[in-house]
Amino acid sequence: MLPQMPDYVQEYMRSKRRAKYSPSSLLGYVHEYLKFFNWLLSEGVADYKDIKSIPYSVLETLSKETVELYREHIENEDIRTEKEKTKSPPAPVRRRSKDAVDRNINALKSLFSYLTTETENEDGECYFYRNVFSKIKQRKEQETASRRAAKISSKVIKSNEISDFIQYLKFDYEKVLEATSAKMYKAYLKQKERDVAMISLLLGSGIRVSELASLTLQDINFHTREIDIIRKGNKEDTVLVLQAALEELKAYLRVRQERFNTKESDIYVFVSKYKGMVQPLSVRSIQTLVSKYTKEFYDQNEFSTGKGLSPHKMRHSFANDWILQGGDIITLRDQLGHSSIETTSKYTNLSRDEGKKIIEKMEENRNK
Incomplete structure (x- = not known):
């Protein structure tokens, strides 16, 4: 799946491999990034022919409002398969759990943190410094112990x-x-x-x-x-x-x-x-x-x-x-x-x- 990803995501993955992240964890991250980049393309936020072509400058200029809209999308998206939608009767609408949404946002937080603090261009500077995902707070569920x-x-x-x-x-x-x-x-x-x-x-x-x-x-x-x-x-x-x-x-x-x-x-x-x-x-x-x-x-x-x-x-x-x-x-x-x-x-x-x-x-x- 990595060849579908932009070069900077592949670089991020190599970094995490060196840090001995498990293959299953890295595969999970790639699945989360596919959701995000496909959304950027489908919404016209990134006007490119495919995911691999999206430069990191797009990530640098994302607004907080755009990222909040993305989170609303993954929270509310109907994740039924086509088979579930078309069978008779159709399966009930399914949404992602809070844990699944949190996994996606945390994967993106990790990527943006890497790009803004650990990367280095030819001038010795990070690829960019504006980390919009640092402004995104995870929502805690309020419930009693019982x-x-x-x-x-x-x-x-x-x-x-x-x-x-x-x-x-x-x-x-x-x-x-x-x-x-x-x-x-x-x-x-x-x-x-x-x-x-x-x-x-x-x-x-x-x-x-x-x-x-x-x-x-x-x-x-x-x-x-x-x-x-x-x-x-x-x-x-x-x-x-x-x-x-x-x-x-x-x-x-x-x-x-x-x-x-x-x-x-x-x-x-x-x-x-x-x-x-x-x-x-x-x-x-x-x-x-x-x-x-x-x-x-x-x-x-x-x-x-x-x-x-x-x-x-x-x-x-x-x-x-x-x-x-x-x-x-x-x-x-x-x-x-x-x-x-x-x-x-x-x-x-x-x-x-x-x-x-x-x-x-x-x-x-x-x-x-």
């Missing part, structure tokens, strides 16, 4: 459902496919161990989807029941993992080479095969799979909402279970990799009171 907790509780896999969900993926889902689609049944059998391990790891560690996508084979320590991950801001960390999730991971790794024809150079744990090439499973692919499987699981219930859950809800599910098993907020903060205890405090209204003891308690409870 309201936050209620929202989280309504969007998690409950502790007593987690084992049922994993068992459904291991044994029941393929029976549904076998009865309905031979092609989908065959495809699922090929990737089943991978997908079960992937979801088990999300639910058994509380890591972010980007951290899962970036996980390499050398990051796993089965002996200590820990994995090494790269957090936001390129921070290295080590987290505990439920033994049950590690067992599913072992089952996948036993068949990984056979199913995906991997080589020693394929270092990422979760991979796919596309046009004969092995590649890391992308964040977007993981999000799609998690949403699909949770929707199928809950669709067995006549009161299903018809919606799947996101990988971030897997993270909420882990945190919810941790607190309900007596885990304290400090160790949960460390497990989730939050930089502030305030971020973790949103889980305290779920219940309340130390690392491996809590992991073992959760393990015991799920296997009753």
Whole structure:
């Protein structure tokens, strides 16, 4: 995707690569920049034939009002696919979540900060100094702790459902496919161990989807029941993992080479095969799979909402279970990799009171 970007965006990406930003984070940034530059072209703010041709002088002269209009656009844009819009009846209108809007604005803040403070032209000066995005403040949602907790509780896999969900993926889902689609049944059998391990790891560690996508084979320590991950801001960390999730991971790794024809150079744990090439499973692919499987699981219930859950809800599910098993907020903060205890405090209204003891308690409870 980078060749579509202006030279200064490519330079920014090289800078972040050198700073060891994860590939999944950088891919996410490129997707956010595509939205922004396409909007500049479609609105006539930048009168150029394509994104690559847009000079940084356009960014230098953007008004605060224009940037506010852009934010309103991404907040209010209907993000349904053409298929969703044209099917009968059409799917309900979908807007971006506040988190998705914040991700976009933060990605642009990072780009503008780089261009106005870290670049250097032939005269030793930054490309430009006027950073319009420094004037854009993120909007904070106002809600009580109990309201936050209620929202989280309504969007998690409950502790007593987690084992049922994993068992459904291991044994029941393929029976549904076998009865309905031979092609989908065959495809699922090929990737089943991978997908079960992937979801088990999300639910058994509380890591972010980007951290899962970036996980390499050398990051796993089965002996200590820990994995090494790269957090936001390129921070290295080590987290505990439920033994049950590690067992599913072992089952996948036993068949990984056979199913995906991997080589020693394929270092990422979760991979796919596309046009004969092995590649890391992308964040977007993981999000799609998690949403699909949770929707199928809950669709067995006549009161299903018809919606799947996101990988971030897997993270909420882990945190919810941790607190309900007596885990304290400090160790949960460390497990989730939050930089502030305030971020973790949103889980305290779920219940309340130390690392491996809590992991073992959760393990015991799920296997009753």
